[in-house]
Amino acid sequence: MRNSRNINFANAINEALAVAMARDNSVFLLGEGIDDPAAFFGTTKGLAQQFGDPRALEMPVSENGMVGVAIGAALAGQRPVLSLHRVEFALLAIEQIVNNAAKSHYVSNGKHRVPLVIRLIVGRGWGQGPEHSQSLESVFGHFPGLKVVMPTMPSDAKGMLLAAIEDDNPVIFIEHRWLHATEGHVDETGKSAPLDGPVVLKKGGDVTLVGASQSTLECIRAAEALSHIDVSAEVVDLRVVRPLNVDPIVTSSKKTGYLVTVDSGWRTYGIGAEICSRVTTEAWDSLKAAPIRLGLPDHPTPSSRGMVPGFYPDSIQVVARVGEVLGLAEKMVAKAQNVLAEMVGDQAVDTPSEFFKGPF
Incomplete structure (x- = not known):
């Protein structure tokens, strides 16, 4: 560039x-x-x-x-x-x-x-x-x-x-x-970027995935795995929590009919709840199923590595929930999750994956 x-x-x-x-x-x-x-x-x-x-x-x-x-x-x-x-x-x-x-x-x-x-x-x-x-x-x-x-x-x-x-x-x-x-x-020029909200990082037609910060990378990785089973996911990076501009998410959800949000924080009272509420209000006639929200469960973060698996919403969970809402066969979901397992390898669950090296 x-x-x-x-x-x-x-x-x-x-x-x-x-x-x-x-x-x-x-x-x-x-x-x-x-x-x-x-x-x-x-x-x-x-x-x-x-x-x-x-x-x-x-x-x-x-x-x-x-x-x-x-x-x-x-x-x-x-x-x-x-x-x-x-x-x-x-x-x-x-x-x-x-x-x-x-x-x-x-x-x-x-x-x-x-x-x-x-x-x-x-x-x-x-x-x-x-x-x-x-x-x-x-x-x-x-x-x-x-x-x-x-x-x-x-x-x-x-x-x-x-x-x-x-x-x-x-x-x-x-x-x-x-x-x-x-x-x-x-x-390199030192230009500022407008604080104007979401951008579409990957276009798709089957399901809309919305993340913010690190959870966006989980959405990107999930979209890559889903492409191996011919599911086209659109990935939207929220970028700005307040003021919250849901227009690009509404547009995407109207196109795909399905919405999955991935919070970095707790699912209850999370940003995903506000997004899903507003998308449901503005795109009710276009949605083919209720939006799905992923986020942390309602308890504090464990310190022990042995208790961490399953705590953070990750690409494996995203693929599983997409499979549920789209009614995909179990073997198709398993294939996509196997792709993710190969990406991660034996990386510890509480350390970043080499997948996150970009460029994006």
């Missing part, structure tokens, strides 16, 4: 931060581990050295304090990018986020803006257990005044982070840890 090259998701984030800071002196970073050797999973590497201490701030371990400082800076005309290592850490500052950041523009009758980006990392696997492996996008998506972004591809990681930094609203920018090593073509 012209003006692009193949890099991973983490480097795409790093490039976006560097571009934004070079363009606008009001952009600065704060958080824990900004200048740590691990550099926030490699995403902030070299930025403290390039831009200096005032624009790359190491903060005390107080998430509530960090968020308060960031909101104050945003209200004063700066564009802070706050990096928190886990999505759960934002819960320590939830009042600041939902009552100050999200509401300031409304309660001031539009006089105040809060151009703030909060980067939150969703973990999974390696024994992180109940407290460090949750996916809470539906929590933040519930609040008016926030924008919530979940990029999947490295190109979107860079372009949408640039757009989030340029936005005058508080943006919750959620990154799945398993995506940081995935590779793809990324624009």
Whole structure:
């Protein structure tokens, strides 16, 4: 692709931060581990050295304090990018986020803006257990005044982070840890990508699969396996949780007649529930069956690797549910699942598969 090259998701984030800071002196970073050797999973590497201490701030371990400082800076005309290592850490500052950041523009009758980006990392696997492996996008998506972004591809990681930094609203920018090593073509020109919602990654005519972030990759892999049994799946990457634009999903569902959503978080009260509700309302006459929602079961994440199988919705489950809704023969479903088993090999269930190396 012209003006692009193949890099991973983490480097795409790093490039976006560097571009934004070079363009606008009001952009600065704060958080824990900004200048740590691990550099926030490699995403902030070299930025403290390039831009200096005032624009790359190491903060005390107080998430509530960090968020308060960031909101104050945003209200004063700066564009802070706050990096928190886990999505759960934002819960320590939830009042600041939902009552100050999200509401300031409304309660001031539009006089105040809060151009703030909060980067939150969703973990999974390696024994992180109940407290460090949750996916809470539906929590933040519930609040008016926030924008919530979940990029999947490295190109979107860079372009949408640039757009989030340029936005005058508080943006919750959620990154799945398993995506940081995935590779793809990324624009070199520093263009921002509109925060305008879903894109169709793979066209198909038999069933619509909708994911966000890492669950989109499960949909891609499921679609690949389904193609081996002549089932054509259309894959839609949600990308933006709030504001939620379901129009492309409605269009796809009207075409295929079948909809399967795959949440990274809990199935109950998940983003998939809202999507299915709105698609059912707007495409009732075109649906051939009730939409199917996949997501985490209603209990915390187990720490033990032996208890993890079956907990996370994956491509195996997606294929099984597609088989059910389409009325496929068991041997056809088994064939597709065998294709998936060959893709994964003996990869541990709580570590990323080599399938996720891209480019996409």
